[in-house]
Amino acid sequence: MDYNEKLRKIEALFEGATTDGERKAAELAKHRVLARFQEELASNPIEFTVRLGDRWGKRLFVALCNKYGLRTYRYKHQKYTTTMVRVAESFMNEVLWPEFQRYSASLSEFVSTVTDDLISKIHEVEEDTIVSGKALPA
The missing domain is CATH 3.30.70 (Alpha-Beta Plaits)
Structure with a gap:
């Protein structure tokens, strides 16, 4: 299991915790994993x-x-x-x-x-603004 997967599981435990003890345990586990990351980061x-x-x-x-x-x-x-x-x-x-x-x-x-929503609002076409392929009157 890679570090990213471990962190995701720990964060899921934290989010799903129903008691303060569960939250604290998940937080401590996250800190332990991050501490191992920090050690690895410092090594090479x-x-x-x-x-x-x-x-x-x-x-x-x-x-x-x-x-x-x-x-x-x-x-x-x-x-x-x-x-x-x-x-x-x-x-x-x-x-x-x-x-x-x-x-x-x-x-x-x-x-x-x-962006798509904004552009669709900007380019909203009303029925009376549609022009046929004929030349516009002078």
Whole structure:
């Protein structure tokens, strides 16, 4: 079982907890798993360059990095949508990037739905505005 799956199960336990004791146990388990992440992160960090297509993707990636206590940065002259992060390769491949892709797909779907709704409202056609293929009168 990878770290991402462990965290999802722990978060599900936390959400489904009915008593304070269950919540506390789930929270402690999450802290133990995150502590193991931190140990792994400190052992073999690699600098990753993450180039994201838009500012929303970047904000999402930075938020996920913050969730795991990772510091993001960029070098002078790098584009705003480029983010650098030092992290263990296994953590990036097993936890951070899959979680980013999952949230990014949800974000894209949401933005697409809102955009389509807005465009349909802007381009709403009334019956009296339809013009036939004939030339307009002068």
